[in-house]
Amino acid sequence: MTKFAQSAGGNIDAFYFAFGPYDAVAIADYPDTVSAVAVSVAASGAGVVHLTMTPLVTPAEMDQAIEKSATLAVPGRV
Numbered sequence: 001m002t003k004f005a006q007s008a009g010g011n012i013d014a015f016y017f018a019f020g021p022y023d024a025v026a027i028a029d030y031p032d033t034v035s036a037v038a039v040s041v042a043a044s045g046a047g048v049v050h051l052t053m054t055p056l057v058t059p060a061e062m063d064q065a066i067e068k069s070a071t072l073a074v075p076g077r078v
Helices: 003-005 033-046 059-069
Strands: 011-017 024-029
Touching: 003 011, 003 033
Parallel strands: none
Antiparallel strands: 011 024
């Protein structure tokens, strides 16, 4: 799995086996969204695994998003 992630420029930061709806959970870092989605497409297309990805947001990115949200033209807001 590490080599697979690395082939898309990514890195596996953590990997755990799990109980429940998912058999395993990995925390991976990719250089961009396209690379992360390419991993999902390649894995799903090969029929090897079904991936569910949840992009994570850093505290700094959240601060930027909150700041930017105040400038948006929200429908219904005067």
